[in-house]
Amino acid sequence: MVYYIASTTAPVNIATLKYWGKRDKALNLPTNSSISVTLSQDDLRTLTSAATGPELRQDKLWLNGKEESLASERTQQCLKELRTLRKQLEDEDSSLPKFSMWGLHIVSQNNFPTAAGLASSAAGFAALVVAIARLYQLPQSMSELSEIARQGSGSACRSLFGGYVAWEMGKEADGSDSKAVEISPMEHWPQLKAAILVVNASKKDTSSTSGMQLTVKTSELFQERVKTVVPQRFIHMKEAIENKNWSRFSELTMKDSNSFHATCLDSYPPIFYMNDTSKKIVRLCHAINDFYGTYVVAYTFDAGPNAVLYYLQENEAKLFAFIYKLFDKVPGWETKFSEQDLQKFLEVYENDVSGKLQFEIDDELQKGVSRVILTQVGPGPLSTRESLIDENTGFPK
Amino acid sequence: MVYYIASTTAPVNIATLKYWGKRDKALNLPTNSSISVTLSQDDLRTLTSAATGPELRQDKLWLNGKEESLASERTQQCLKELRTLRKQLEDEDSSLPKFSMWGLHIVSQNNFPTAAGLASSAAGFAALVVAIARLYQLPQSMSELSEIARQGSGSACRSLFGGYVAWEMGKEADGSDSKAVEISPMEHWPQLKAAILVVNASKKDTSSTSGMQLTVKTSELFQERVKTVVPQRFIHMKEAIENKNWSRFSELTMKDSNSFHATCLDSYPPIFYMNDTSKKIVRLCHAINDFYGTYVVAYTFDAGPNAVLYYLQENEAKLFAFIYKLFDKVPGWETKFSEQDLQKFLEVYENDVSGKLQFEIDDELQKGVSRVILTQVGPGPLSTRESLIDENTGFPK
The missing domain is CATH 3.30.70.890 (GHMP kinase, C-terminal domain)
Incomplete structure (x- = not known):
């Protein structure tokens, strides 16, 4: 059996200028721009592996060792957008394998206790989007991917960059300009x-x-x-x-x-x-x-x-x-x-x-x-050779 | 020795539309109008007796059995304004005794524990102003007296009325239109x-x-x-x-x-x-x-x-x-x-x-x-025959 697998880590970010209020609930469009600091993944990170293959019929998710539902609209929206982008690549280059037609297995783990009450959804959705984007070899920039992560969990868009990050609220009704941008990398102010x-x-x-x-x-x-x-x-x-x-x-x-x-x-x-x-x-x-x-x-x-x-x-x-x-x-x-x-x-x-x-x-x-x-302060999502998915079975290790 | 004595009780009021912010600190002029309910004096009230006489050289104050300083600017301002009004009466009618030239003894007692942390300054300044106004037989209305009480403690002005009371912030720089008015008496909504x-x-x-x-x-x-x-x-x-x-x-x-x-x-x-x-x-x-x-x-x-x-x-x-x-x-x-x-x-x-x-x-x-x-809900200040001052000595009983 052939499985294609990609893994990434993604960081937690803590806002210094707070996101509070949506002007569009479905698209997670905020009522104001916000700013955050990305924290080091040595201490707080989500590791996510995504796998696909011609045998995978269904999308499945495992979080911290337990299978969880992927049914939430927010998650579905992220998967749909990522598949659409992959489909565009496949349409342009027919030699590419048809990842967009196959199921996805997503396995995710935090290195910090969920019980701590630290917002893990930002790191979680950032890792999910980046892992799948890498699996799909999407050419989109981190800012472009942040628009997808945003639809999963608003503040997740800021976890696509390291250092000091702004989420620009944007003006468009479709949310196409509501995305994260880097203010300064961590190296600018590493202290x-x-x-x-x-x-x-x-x-x-x-x-x-x-x-x-x-x-x-x-x-x-x-x-x-x-x-x-x-x-x-x-x-x-x-x-x-x-x-x-x-x-x-x-x-x-x-x-x-x-x-x-x-x-x-x-x-x-x-x-x-x-x-x-x-x-x-x-x-x-x-x-x-x-x-x-x-x-x-x-x-x-x-x-x-x-x-x-x-x-x-x-x-x-x-x-x-x-x-x-x-x-x-x-x-x-x-x-x-x-x-x-x-x-x-x-x-x-x-x-x-x-x-x-x-x-x-x-x-x-x-x-x-x-x-x-x-x-x-720490970097943005990092590719890793560490994988949570068994390459022989396509299931969690 | 002759002592002239008057006593009053005054209520606590609790704002339902809050007073918070002064536009003029010296005059206690508020940044916004407020509304309060006056509470029953059966449960929460200050009883104040004020005495004057030709032998009294100094102003003195006793609060809950202890002599306290009258030196605060706010208290001095109240005494000064009340004396000015009395002086006007004396100037108009030379037969009146010269209260405005004599010292004042003020004795005040709460019927609730100060330790409870209930704002007692409102009832305290209201009772002080009304007791002296009665002693001085001033013709001013409660609204007019409320402008004096306001200078002692902002919310004290609202304790000059029973029932439902508004403190109109006013517009004048001298505070002459910043006063309490009755919205409705307690009988309007006694429940x-x-x-x-x-x-x-x-x-x-x-x-x-x-x-x-x-x-x-x-x-x-x-x-x-x-x-x-x-x-x-x-x-x-x-x-x-x-x-x-x-x-x-x-x-x-x-x-x-x-x-x-x-x-x-x-x-x-x-x-x-x-x-x-x-x-x-x-x-x-x-x-x-x-x-x-x-x-x-x-x-x-x-x-x-x-x-x-x-x-x-x-x-x-x-x-x-x-x-x-x-x-x-x-x-x-x-x-x-x-x-x-x-x-x-x-x-x-x-x-x-x-x-x-x-x-x-x-x-x-x-x-x-x-x-x-x-x-x-309860009434405004009430005259009382109960006196805290010994009519033979001019000092607290």
């Missing part, structure tokens, strides 16, 4: 790192799809965000990235996270994603920046309680003097640091911080946090 | 009741004065609230009160509470007044309304985590089936209900609610609440 504090959530939040529909429909402050606040912030944040202006970047990132959560609270009924632990982390970040008299850390929160803390490599010891001191009992530090390294952060705390502290360290805070994930 | 859930707060929030300054200065969504959202809501809420349209009134009340807190969250650094308990109460209220398929309860939150739940007398059993069931261990129910009454609420829960419940009752919730205060 950006992230510490993700995974916050315990007692119950599932409103899904982001239904949450953003509710906000668009009911928040009376939302139009101001979309029409005035975000367009200006988009220009300023792009400039901040291009100029590696960390203070500007971090201030805009924090303000935009708060603005997004404010429109959630202004929805009816209101939507709450941040909990008391999230808020204490917000206060802590402002207290740390106040302590140093400069921007050392910038928080951002997606549609859930987890805090993503961005910082520059040069400020790591300053930041970790606080956050390792505060969250030393949660797992995750050992992935990047030796006991000796960690001890040094405590020494910075003892020597430089504790005597001058104007606020109280809350020992209870770390009970609200289950894990820290340490990572940094 | 409105309130259950206040006093929520445990771990630490003092940002004061409302500095909080609102920060919001005006930094929130990019705030101008939309002030210029577009509130002016429309003001008209609609007045109409809802005039027409006793409970559904409309409760929806607008909840939306405006959320809108106010959204602009706090959009401030930089963000301000959080509601905590996880507050949010669970919000969700509970929506769940109760969903359960009955109609508006049974409306929440509103001031600059703190306490929930004020408005409801109509006719829906008391429906609401209390839930909230007595959930908060039965906190004190306060016994102030209005016998054991037998309370048992009936549990019966309503068992018979009508528990079997059909679509959501889970959270037994942990009442740990976040320390007390319930049961009250209702």
Whole structure:
């Protein structure tokens, strides 16, 4: 039996200028442009293999070891568009095998626990689209493929690039100009790192799809965000990235996270994603920046309680003097640091911080946090020889 | 020794359309008009006695049994304006005793624990202004006096009326048209009741004065609230009160509470007044309304985590089936209900609610609440024969 197989990894991205609101639900067209940082795949990535062959009659999907349905409209739309592009190639060159007529087996695995509540759909749809595009040997650019990934999950389009990425909302009704573009590659500003504090959530939040529909429909402050606040912030944040202006970047990132959560609270009924632990982390970040008299850390929160803390490599010891001191009992530090390294952060705390502290360290805070994930800005999807599909059977290994 | 003494009580008011933002800090002129319900003084009131006499050289103040400073600019401004009005009377009629030349002793007491975190400054300044105005036998109307109380504490102006009260923001730079007016007296819609859930707060929030300054200065969504959202809501809420349209009134009340807190969250650094308990109460209220398929309860939150739940007398059993069931261990129910009454609420829960419940009752919730205060719409300031000042000494009894 002959199976054609291609594999790729795709990264998670965390928006610094938030996507919240669709102007077209079917096409996943957003009410505003957004900006994100792509995170390193050493720490957070989806690996996806796609296989096809003349014997495969049906499309099938396995996610993290379990067979899952491919029936969702969003997934179907992605597969249809990719097949259409492949069909065009086959029509132009009759020597090409008829991949567009055959079934697809897709096998996907994350290297991080789904339970962490990190939005994995962006990496998932990005990997799915790129793996199939490579299998099909499509000539389309990453920006063009991002229009397909966008239809799977809006923010997935941003995971097609590494570094600093904009999703331009576009104007066309058919979505043909709503796509991701690179603002700057990771090499432009490689010093950006992230510490993700995974916050315990007692119950599932409103899904982001239904949450953003509710906000668009009911928040009376939302139009101001979309029409005035975000367009200006988009220009300023792009400039901040291009100029590696960390203070500007971090201030805009924090303000935009708060603005997004404010429109959630202004929805009816209101939507709450941040909990008391999230808020204490917000206060802590402002207290740390106040302590140093400069921007050392910038928080951002997606549609859930987890805090993503961005910082520059040069400020790591300053930041970790606080956050390792505060969250030393949660797992995750050992992935990047030796006991000796960690001890040094405590020494910075003892020597430089504790005597001058104007606020109280809350020992209870770390009970609200289950894990820290340490990572940094990273590249876009990467081809890999690692395959999740057995080349003899066309099924998961 | 001769002492002239007057005493008054003044009520607490809870805004249903929130005051948040000053356009003039010195004069306490607001960025938007607001609306409130005056609560019954049986449950929440300040009693203030004011005395003067030729022997009193100094102004002195006693609050809840302790001497306090009168040095704050806001208090000084109120005393100055009241003395000016008295002076005008004395200039017109030389037979009047020269109260405006003498010192004032002011003694004030709340009938509720200050620790409850209920904004007592509104009732406090309203009582101070009315007590002195009565002592001085000023001919000014309550609306005119409300301009003086406003300068002590913005929302105090609304405590000069009973029932349903609007604070019209006005346009004049000197604040002469920024005053409280009655929308409807309590008799117009006497069925409105309130259950206040006093929520445990771990630490003092940002004061409302500095909080609102920060919001005006930094929130990019705030101008939309002030210029577009509130002016429309003001008209609609007045109409809802005039027409006793409970559904409309409760929806607008909840939306405006959320809108106010959204602009706090959009401030930089963000301000959080509601905590996880507050949010669970919000969700509970929506769940109760969903359960009955109609508006049974409306929440509103001031600059703190306490929930004020408005409801109509006719829906008391429906609401209390839930909230007595959930908060039965906190004190306060016994102030209005016998054991037998309370048992009936549990019966309503068992018979009508528990079997059909679509959501889970959270037994942990009442740990976040320390007390319930049961009250209702009430009258404005009331003259009283009760006096806190000894007529022989001019000092507190």
